Amino acid sequence: MNKPSYYPNYYSIDDVMITQERIPSRALQNLFGLGFLDTSEKGEHLEANHQLELPLWYLLQQDERNPSFQLVIPDIFTTAYKEIYKADASYVELGKLNKFYYELGMYLCKFETGDDLASMLFDTAQERIKGIKDMCNNVSSENLTDNKKLEYMERILYEAGSKSHKMFSDWLQEKSVNIKSTELVTNHRKRKRDEMDDDEVNSQVSQRSSM
Known part of the structure; x- marks a missing residue:
């Protein structure tokens, strides 16, 4: 799995x-010869206010001085969903809403006039990271392939966190074994030394008895 790209990266x-x-969009003017952009449109042209969906990369490449389309923020990034996330973000199936929820949201912040979307992304991530941390501390063989709860970036965090937790647990176990082994060796040497001391004492007693 590739690492997430927080900034546009061509490769x-x-x-x-x-x-x-x-992304949902609408035409800002009559667009001649662009009817093919909407597969459901039978005409050759697009009229002003025509609703259609366009790939994000196209909307990002528009001439800002004279745009042909206006992007419409998807519902999952609007105020209506903000209340759902605020109620209990940890139970929302972000992966089902959009596989790339956070990164797509960061792109869409460019088209938002206020800071509502950016703050919603931050608050949602902050709330959900607690649940991901708990999952990492209880590493299991659970397959996340069919888990719609986590989106792409959260899966990467979970995989990195669970791997680190397992490595730390293995280190603690290895350290515990080494400490126990050291204690056994020390106790064995102590017993052996005590036995040698006892033999020496017995030997001296025997010599005195024979005199």
Whole structure:
């Protein structure tokens, strides 16, 4: 699995997949000869206010001075869902809502006029990281492939966290074994020394008795 790309990266497969996401949009003017952009449109042209979905990479490449389309923020990043996340973000199936929830949201912040989306992403991540930490501390053989609760970045955090937790547990176990082995060796040497001392004392007693 590739590492997440927090900034646009032309050679990142993950970034390519994220920017391929189709986003709700509407035409800002009559667009001649662009009817093919909407597979459900039978006409050759697109009229102003026509609703369609376009890949994010196309919307990012628009001329900001004279855009042809206006991006519509998807519902999962709106205020309505913000209340759901605020109620209990840990139970939301982010992976089901969108596989690349956080990274797509960071891209969409560019089209948001306020800071609501950015703060929602931060608050949601902050709340959910607690659950991921608990999962890492209770590493099991659970297969996350069918788990819709975690999105892409959260899966990476879980895998890194569970691996670190396992390494730490193995280290503690190895240290415990080494300490126990050291104690056994020390006790064995002590017993052997005591036995030698007893033999020496017995030997001296025998010599005195024979005199």
